[in-house]
Structures are given as structure tokens and as C-alpha cells.
Amino acid sequence: MGKGERPEHTAPPEIFYNEDEARKYTTNSRMISIQASLTARALELLALPPGGPPRLLLDIGCGSGLSGEALTEAGHAWVGLDISPAMLDVAVDREVEGDVLLSDMGQGVPLRAGAFDGAISISAVQWLCNADRSSHDPRRRLRRFFQTLYACLARGARAVLQVYPENAAQAEMMVGAAMKVGFSGGLVVDYPHSTRAKKYFLVLMVGTGGAAPAGREGDPDADEEGGGPGAGPSTVAVAGRERRGKRRGGPGGGGGGGGKDRAWVLKKKEKQRRKGNEVKPDSKYTARKRRRLI
Amino acid sequence: MKLLTHNMLACTIKGVQNGFPLKIEAEEVVEREADFDPDFLRHIFPKLEWAAFLEGARALGCAEGLPDAVPEGALEEEAFLRAFHHALLEVHLEEGALVCPETGRRFIVSKGIPNMLLNEDEV
Numbered sequence: 420m421g422k423g424e425r426p427e428h429t430a431p432p433e434i435f436y437n438e439d440e441a442r443k444y445t446t447n448s449r450m451i452s453i454q455a456s457l458t459a460r461a462l463e464l465l466a467l468p469p470g471g472p473p474r475l476l477l478d479i480g481c482g483s484g485l486s487g488e489a490l491t492e493a494g495h496a497w498v499g500l501d502i503s504p505a506m507l508d509v510a511v512d513r514e515v516e517g518d519v520l521l522s523d524m525g526q527g528v529p530l531r532a533g534a535f536d537g538a539i540s541i542s543a544v545q546w547l548c549n550a551d552r553s554s555h556d557p558r559r560r561l562r563r564f565f566q567t568l569y570a571c572l573a574r575g576a577r578a579v580l581q582v583y584p585e586n587a588a589q590a591e592m593m594v595g596a597a598m599k600v601g602f603s604g605g606l607v608v609d610y611p612h613s614t615r616a617k618k619y620f621l622v623l624m625v626g627t628g629g630a631a632p633a634g635r636e637g638d639p640d641a642d643e644e645g646g647g648p649g650a651g652p653s654t655v656a657v658a659g660r661e662r663r664g665k666r667r668g669g670p671g672g673g674g675g676g677g678g679k680d681r682a683w684v685l686k687k688k689e690k691q692r693r694k695g696n697e698v699k700p701d702s703k704y705t706a707r708k709r710r711r712l713i
Numbered sequence: 714m715k716l717l718t719h720n721m722l723a724c725t726i727k728g729v730q731n732g733f734p735l736k737i738e739a740e741e742v743v744e745r746e747a748d749f750d751p752d753f754l755r756h757i758f759p760k761l762e763w764a765a766f767l768e769g770a771r772a773l774g775c776a777e778g779l780p781d782a783v784p785e786g787a788l789e790e791e792a793f794l795r796a797f798h799h800a801l802l803e804v805h806l807e808e809g810a811l812v813c814p815e816t817g818r819r820f821i822v823s824k825g826i827p828n829m830l831l832n833e834d835e836v
């Protein structure tokens with residue numbers, strides 16, 4: 420998603436992310452590493468108190484589970500939702516740890532109040548700024564999304580949404596919609612002076628009158644753990660405002676077959692690794708048995 | 714779909730006041746091992762709606778060892794924690810439906826994925 424046409428302008432998300440795109444997306448090693456590092460940064464901005472138990476997190480626009488896997492790696496439990504059946508099928512085939520829901524965030528998140536310890540969204544919410552049907556009003560859909568997101572979070576929880584706004588007006592529209600339903604916080608911009616590395620995160624808080632934290636500055640490549648040359652006190656570049664008042668049948672998907680054994684799976688994973696594809700590390704759960712109860 | 718997720722799901726159709734808990738109609742249920750983590754179980758317990766969890770566990774056939782009311786101290790007991798862990802995280806609804814208690818609207822679960830998409834007139 421660099422130069423060129425923005426995917427939101429080409430087709431609705433559930434069409435754009437079809438089977439082909441879902442597969443390409445999920446096997447693209449560059450994509451995998453970008454989404455993983457965006458998720459790591461989102462987790463950092465979630466600012467969960469360190470050393471606590473694993474948390475229950477929501478991943479909005481979870482897609483095929485690249486962002487979710489980073490949550491799993493950080494030790495958290497998660498529930499994902501996405502509007503693309505093809506992306507979710509890939510997630511299920513890849514045996515992600517989180518459960519996934521087929522759901523349109525613009526219709527509101529289908530969750531009860533107050534239970535989630537936090538929410539992240541990686542490269543998804545800008546899709547809401549487009550009207551894909553005549554019945555779609557982006558402002559209404561944004562409002563509904565933020566209202567229900569706010570409601571499903573526990574007090575003191577945060578939502579960190581990494582977005583690709585098309586322009587300043589769109590960024591404003593998203594921030595404005597979030598503030599209006601009661602979130603505090605704002606937009607954090609990492610590496611505002613680099614066209615390549617510049618990234619936007621909406622950092623939203625429930626029930627704490629906080630401002631958004633600072634974005635990262637300096638040299639994006641040197642800046643692994645905030646330690647780059649420019650890593651002094653970095654600044655928020657844009658509007659931080661305070662508020663007033665594991666799966667499926669046989670691995671490889673396709674269903675059918677079933678009953679592939681562990682050795683088969685390990686061999687297949689090894690083959691993928693040799694091709695340079697990212698493959699989940701083997702664990703005692705690899706190809707674990709699924710026992711049918713009902 | 715695990716019962717952990719079921720415990721968070723609600724029907725949010727326009728005008729619905731009591732969209733929780735969704736009633737489970739189970740067609741296929743499978744079991745998958747998950748890491749046993751008492752810290753997570755203790756963290757999540759107070760967030761759960763216990764009655765809804767029990768009802769779900771009964772629908773999935775994994776309510777054994779789960780009391781109607783959880784006595785004080787149960788979260789320190791291995792036997793309870795194991796039963797809780799199993800029902801919360803290891804039993805999955807693969808095929809079936811979730812039914813809104815207020816409207817009777819059915820949400821289909823296929824390949825473990827609940828379809829929560831609403832029709833235009835439900836938003």
C-alpha cells in the first residue's frame with residue numbers, strides 16, 4: 420500500500436480481499452514483517468501494565484491473522500473480526516489461536532459491554548471512510564463503530580488503531596468521530612519526516628482523561644527499541660486532544676482429507692521454511708488431534 | 714468458536730435491548746488442547762457472565778465440574794481450574810448457530826466462524 424491506487428478506491432473490502440488476494444497477502448514476506456512490526460508498535464502504545472496476566476484483546480480487521488499472531492506471540496488471548504470471508508478462511512487454515520468473527524465494523528462490533536482489556540486494529544479502519552454502497556454514510560458508520568468499540572472496552576482500556584488516512588481531512592474525521600463518542604487521546608504519528616516510514620496510530624482511551632503519547636522520531640531503521648539517534652523526547656505531530664466533559668480439517672485447508680499426521684505437517688512446514696516462507700514454530704500443539712464431541 | 718468468545722458476543726441489531734447471551738445450537742463440536750494458564754483464568758473469571766458460560770457449556774456438552782455458583786476459593790483449586798480451562802478454551806463450536814434471545818435472529822457458525830453480518834434493515 421505505498422504509491423499507486425488505494426485499495427479502498429478499487430472495490431469494497433470483502434471483494435478486494437478475495438481468495439487470491441488473501442493468499443497473496445498472507446504469503447508475502449514483506450507484508451508479514453510490516454504487519455508484525457506495526458502490531459508490536461500498537462501493543463506498545465496499548466501500554467498494558469507490564470508483568471500482568473495475559474489479556475483479552477480485540478483485533479479489528481484481523482484479516483488472515485498476521486496481526487493476531489503478534490498478539491499471540493506477546494502472550495495475549497484475542498478475538499478478531501473482519502468483513503472478508505476469504506481472509507478469515509486463511510486465518511482458520513493457518514490455525515491462529517484467536518477466534519475470528521465475520522463482521523462489518525461499520526455496523527458496530529457485536530460484543531457485549533465492558534469486557535475487553537484493549538483493542539488493536541492494523542491497517543483497516545481507513546476502509547470506513549469510503550462509502551461502498553449507496554446506503555453507506557461514512558460518518559454514521561464511523562460513529563457506530565466507535566460507539567460500540569467504546570462500549571466493549573473495560574474502563575481504563577485503550578484502543579490503538581493503525582490507519583492509512585488518505586489525507587488530513589480523513590485523519591481528522593476519524594479522530595473527531597472517536598472523540599465524539601467519549602474516547603480521549605488522539606493521533607500519534609511515528610517518523611513524521613519520513614515518507615516511507617511515517618505511520619499513523621489513533622490512540623484512544625476509555626475513562627482516563629489522557630492525551631496521546633509521543634510518536635517516534637529519528638531514523639526509522641536505527642530505531643529498534645526507541646533507541647535511534649533521534650530518540651530524545653519525540654513529539655506528537657498531530658492533534659492529540661483531551662476530552663472535555665486452532666482449527667480446520669487437514670492442514671493446507673480445502674477441508675476434505677482430514678487426518679494428516681504430525682510428521683506430514685512438520686515435513687510440509689519444513690518445506691515452506693526452505694522456500695523462505697514464514698511458518699509458525701513447531702510446538703507440542705502442531706497437528707494436535709481434534710476430537711469430535713458432538 | 715470457544716466459549717470465551719461466546720461469552721463476549723451479543724446481538725446488536727437496531728432496537729435490541731437484550732442481545733445477550735446468544736443461545737447455542739450445536740451441530741459439530743471439537744476439542745483442541747490449549748495451554749493451561751491459571752493467571753489468565755483468574756484474570757478472565759470476573760469478566761465472565763457465569764450463567765451464560767454455564768448455559769453455553771451445557772449446550773456444548775462440557776459442563777462437567779462447573780458449579781452453578783462458583784464458591785470462594787475455587788480459583789485456587791486445580792480441579793476447578795482444569796474444568797474451567799477446558800470448557801472456556803478447549804471446546805470449540807465448529808458448526809451450528811447462535812440465536813438472539815430477544816428476536817430469535819440466527820447467526821450461523823461455519824468452520825468455527827460466527828457470521829455476525831447484519832442485513833441493511835437491521836443496522
Ligand SMILES: C[S@@+](CC[C@H](N)C(=O)[O-])C[C@H]1O[C@@H](n2cnc3c(N)ncnc32)[C@H](O)[C@@H]1O
Pocket residue numbers: 432433436454479480481482483484485486500501502503506522523524525540541542543544546547
Ligand atoms: C490490510 S488488511 C490487515 C489485516 C490484518 N490486520 C493484518 O495486519 O494483516 C485490512 C483488513 O481490513 C478488513 N476490513 C476492511 N473493512 C472492514 C470492515 N468494514 N469491517 C471489518 N473488517 C474490514 C479487510 O477485510 C482486511 O482483511
